[in-house]
Amino acid sequence: MTATALAGDARLPLYQRLAETLRYDLTQGTRRPGDRMPSENALAAEYGLAPGTVRQALSALVDDGLLERFHGRGTFVRRPSFDRSLFRFFRFRDSSGEWRIPESRILKRTVEPAPSHIARQLGIKDGEPAITMSRLRILSDAPVLAEEIWLPKARFEAFLDLSESEIGPLLYPVYDSRCGQLVARAEETLTAEAARPEIARLLRVDRNAPVIVIDRLAKGFDDTPLEWRRSQGRADQFHYHTEIR
Amino acid sequence: MTATALAGDARLPLYQRLAETLRYDLTQGTRRPGDRMPSENALAAEYGLAPGTVRQALSALVDDGLLERFHGRGTFVRRPSFDRSLFRFFRFRDSSGEWRIPESRILKRTVEPAPSHIARQLGIKDGEPAITMSRLRILSDAPVLAEEIWLPKARFEAFLDLSESEIGPLLYPVYDSRCGQLVARAEETLTAEAARPEIARLLRVDRNAPVIVIDRLAKGFDDTPLEWRRSQGRADQFHYHTEIR
DNA sequence: CAGTGGTCTAGACCACGAG
DNA sequence: TCGTGGTCTAGACCACTGT
Structure with missing residues (x-):
């Protein structure tokens, strides 16, 4: 018309x-x-x-x-939801069998120059300042995931001012409300490796026990890389299922 | 009308x-x-x-x-193709970098009563006769996958008559042409575990090295379970990638 | 060229949700 | 009851494929 x-x-x-x-x-x-x-x-x-x-x-x-x-x-x-994340294949349930969001204990939160492989993922310059964080995710007193997280400092300055009690187990709502950074989608890569000593200690498994390693790069609506994280969990808790034809 | x-x-x-x-x-x-x-x-x-x-x-x-x-x-x-199989995330290329179908060496082919967990998958009675096969998949002289395969004997009688030279690396065309069994789709489950001694020997990795374990249940157009197989490969050769939102 | 699927129109009527 | 998306019609014209 x-x-x-x-x-x-x-x-x-x-x-x-x-x-x-x-x-x-x-x-x-x-x-x-x-x-x-x-x-x-x-x-x-x-x-x-x-x-x-x-x-x-x-x-x-x-x-x-x-x-x-x-x-x-x-x-x-649509509100992005991460229901399709590979993490749903971890058998991380409550003792009663219900799905629950694991609690989070922050082990470290510092600013460091981004190592080159991280910088490349985050689209920043090698050595540019980045916020890095180590967390242990816990369900019913059992450690289930060890996480290492990197954020470009320039976009997440406000994140440094938060007290630990203001940071819950879910980070993306915090990124949105406190830093104005909205995560729209993410890419995940999965592999497995033998637990390094520190990871073995955190997850309470034998050294060299197999662990699932999931790397995630989260991006905004305009495709800007916002967060890189590596999560590791016990392989015996992980069963990915799919149908093909 | x-x-x-x-x-x-x-x-x-x-x-x-x-x-x-x-x-x-x-x-x-x-x-x-x-x-x-x-x-x-x-x-x-x-x-x-x-x-x-x-x-x-x-x-x-x-x-x-x-x-x-x-x-x-x-x-x-549509002809079913298994392009979406999890195996595509194994970095199994030729030395020249090209994708190739690994050769196959059959280590064992016998008829045995189906163990209960296999029988359940194949929809046959516990202990009913089944054809079982062990194969080693090889690329450029390097072992890449160890496979254990189970077939319901009733549907695959003809498979026993075949000489090893008649069985190529791809089994589904053989199931179709020789046994009249057409695979339409499959379900795959992935996890990781420490290599058991026999697997470690076959794949030439250290004992307890992490291996990716993929179980597949292949079904016909009418949903009849046709084949169950477990494949194991080196975890350091495996990188699954996906996008979520 | 004829025959296929791909795009697009301009409606009609139905099923559902909310006030 | 009204506005929404869901189904369905009966075409027209376009773009691609094979002969």
């Missing part, structure tokens, strides 16, 4: 161009997690497209995990 | 009922991998539906991995 003010290559399908336009709003802060999107009809009118075309664009973003649809309520910007 | 002869609950959407009808054809042998499906228009005419509705049904099956669409050519029954 009206002239469509859609970004992107005019040779691409309209639904793709609309999807890209909306995706841009999501990766910039224009629309935030939890926001409701305009209705399909409203978007159709705004961009001069048929409702079906708008629907196709929204479906693409839903498939991509950026939006969430609720029949009768609307379409919403 | 015409009376639709669609299976399923009449309260469900038409596209779902069509999808279920077609899925049934696929899980039974009516349509086999590689077959071309009737065109969208042909299906629409056959079932008295609008083309868009048929398209929606096919899309569901494509998303499900049962069909494959090719623009201008048609829609085809």
